[in-house]
Amino acid sequence: MAESRYVHEYPGAPEGGGEIISVAEGSPFDDAGFTPGCRILSVDGNSLRDVLDWRWYADGEEITVAYVDTDGEVGEVDLFRDEGEDWGIEFDGAVFDKIKTCRNACVFCFMRQLPEDARASLVLRDDDWRLSFLQGNFVTLTNLTEDDFEEIVERHISPLRLSLHCISPEVRRKMIGKHAPHGIEMLERLLDAGIEFDAQIVLTPGYNDGLELQKTLTWAYMHPGILNIGIVPLGYTKHQCSFEKSYNDVDAALDVIDTVEPMQKHALAERGFPWVYLADEFYCNAYPDSLLEHLPPTEHYGNFEMFEDGIGIVRTSVDEWESCAEQLEHLAEVLEEEDARVYYIFGEAQRPCMARLMEEAPTKGRLVPLVVKNNHFGGNVDVTGLLCGFDVAMAIRGISAHDYVVLPKIMFNSNGYTLDDMTVDDIRDTSGVPVTVVSCSVPEYLAEIEELVVGY
Numbered sequence: 028m029a030e031s032r033y034v035h036e037y038p039g040a041p042e043g044g045g046e047i048i049s050v051a052e053g054s055p056f057d058d059a060g061f062t063p064g065c066r067i068l069s070v071d072g073n074s075l076r077d078v079l080d081w082r083w084y085a086d087g088e089e090i091t092v093a094y095v096d097t098d099g100e101v102g103e104v105d106l107f108r109d110e111g112e113d114w115g116i117e118f119d120g121a122v123f124d125k126i127k128t129c130r131n132a133c134v135f136c137f138m139r140q141l142p143e144d145a146r147a148s149l150v151l152r153d154d155d156w157r158l159s160f161l162q163g164n165f166v167t168l169t170n171l172t173e174d175d176f177e178e179i180v181e182r183h184i185s186p187l188r189l190s191l192h193c194i195s196p197e198v199r200r201k202m203i204g205k206h207a208p209h210g211i212e213m214l215e216r217l218l219d220a221g222i223e224f225d226a227q228i229v230l231t232p233g234y235n236d237g238l239e240l241q242k243t244l245t246w247a248y249m250h251p252g253i254l255n256i257g258i259v260p261l262g263y264t265k266h267q268c269s270f271e272k273s274y275n276d277v278d279a280a281l282d283v284i285d286t287v288e289p290m291q292k293h294a295l296a297e298r299g300f301p302w303v304y305l306a307d308e309f310y311c312n313a314y315p316d317s318l319l320e321h322l323p324p325t326e327h328y329g330n331f332e333m334f335e336d337g338i339g340i341v342r343t344s345v346d347e348w349e350s351c352a353e354q355l356e357h358l359a360e361v362l363e364e365e366d367a368r369v370y371y372i373f374g375e376a377q378r379p380c381m382a383r384l385m386e387e388a389p390t391k392g393r394l395v396p397l398v399v400k401n402n403h404f405g406g407n408v409d410v411t412g413l414l415c416g417f418d419v420a421m422a423i424r425g426i427s428a429h430d431y432v433v434l435p436k437i438m439f440n441s442n443g444y445t446l447d448d449m450t451v452d453d454i455r456d457t458s459g460v461p462v463t464v465v466s467c468s469v470p471e472y473l474a475e476i477e478e479l480v481v482g483y
Contacts, residue, residue: 044068044075044095045118054115055108061116064097076124077157083182085114121161129154130170132204133192135231140264142403146448156187163335165190165227168213169206176213179222186223186254189214193228193235194243202234218252226256227336230283232272237286244290244303257333258287259306265405273407280313300329307341308410311379318379319345337410341380347469348384354473355388362393367480369431370397371465371472372419372438374411394476397422397432403447412437416449420457431479433465433472 044066050057067075070084071091084090088110093103108114129152138150156175158164167190178184191214193199199207218224226247230236235243240258247253260283263270274280287303294302304327314321318341325346328339348355362369373381375398382396399422401408403415416438423432434451443450455462463479465472 045123047116048119049117051115055106056114056116059104059106066095068093077122078161079157126153127155128152130206131167134202135229135261137262140267142266159187160184163188167210169210171213180220186225189224189226191226191228193239194246198239218250223252223254226253228258230258231261240286256303257336257338260308263406264408275312275407277313280309283309284313304333304338306337311376315379351470355390358473358477359389361477365480368393369476370395372434373398374414375409411435414438415447416445416454417447420454423458423460426460432460432462434462435467436464437467
């Protein structure tokens with residue numbers, strides 16, 4: 028460690044601050060001797076609660092850092108960097124203090140619909156505006172304090188991602204709970220202060236659809252600080268008893284499309300982009316036999332800002348597939364030469380899209396879509412990213428050892444676990460079939476499949 032202003036050891040090192048998980052070689056922190064495991068307590072005397080504090084206080088080219096090193100020694104050191112140079116550290120998580128949790132009673136809450144044995148991280152109901160900015164989580168603002176408000180405005184932390192859902196007070200209280208009015212009050216104050224929002228509506232039958240949806244969209248459109256709105260359908264599992272339907276049948280999905288299209292056309296004419304976007308499920312459910320003919324064009328989605336919310340994923344997959352015509356022809360030849368068959372795992376939501384494309388491709392019969400039903404969650408949960416290991420293992424049992432099974436990496440978290448805590452090895456051992464994880468990008472997984480079957 029570089030020479031510090033003071034260094035001493037406490038019987039118990041002070042708590043708080045952020046733990047470093049990586050240090051870039053040649054960076055100011057590397058030169059000062061910091062290593063993963065060291066904890067940064069403060070910058071220029073300001074304690075750190077989260078990455079936002081770090082970015083705010085460490086914005087200059089000279090800082091004084093208080094730290095706890097890996098031996099438990101506490102010190103303070105002056106650090107310097109060149110203009111434009113990064114400090115060179117990454118922290119273990121975005122929030123160093125306690126995550127702000129949700130105090131709502133949302134009728135559609137997915138976390139409350141999970142199996143009793145779901146791991147703790149899946150049932151943590153966060154509602155933390157800091158994670159909204161740093162990680163893209165949606166927040167209701169119902170637990171926002173005056174201190175939070177002042178910090179957001181002072182630092183102009185924008186845009187945030189907003190769970191809007193509905194606007195009528197009585198509907199909001201019914202859907203979200205008794206704290207719903209506070210969320211709208213804070214939203215309007217933040218909008219007046221120049222903070223912008225990307226908003227989301229979880230559309231729930233009988234609550235916020237129909238006329239209430241029209242009312243909500245009209246209200247939001249009158250606030251330019253609401254940059255766009257994504258509408259996603261209610262997702263429900265078999266581990267609850269409040270819902271038996273969403274927008275999975277043709278008529279229900281078409282009704283939503285018909286409700287939203289006039290606002291999209293108005294926004295397109297006035298602002299140059301549709302402004303309100305529907306999740307892919309609405310189109311998949313409305314046009315199960317002709318999705319590719321009714322899917323909005325690529326330009327409809329702009330820069331695909333809401334891709335992670337299931338908006339534009341199907342269009343992206345179709346565009347990538349169509350751009351890979353030569354690659355598909357080549358892969359078809361390779362699979363034929365190697366006498367290989369490859370099963371690519373999908374959730375049921377992909378049946379109208381990728382399953383159809385694969386059935387019409389030159390690789391037909393060799394690159395085979397294997398659509399898996401989500402029995403673990405049940406209900407209307409059918410997207411590939413929520414598939415669980417045991418369901419996949421049961422679906423691939425009996426596949427010949429001569430064939431290949433590939434799993435999209437979206438099924439696994441950063442630690443390599445599915446939502447039912449199974450690894451690739453667990454799926455292999457349970458099914459008795461070797462499996463390989465591949466990319467979700469069409470050109471990438473086509474190349475990976477070729478490499479797999481050829482063996483180089």
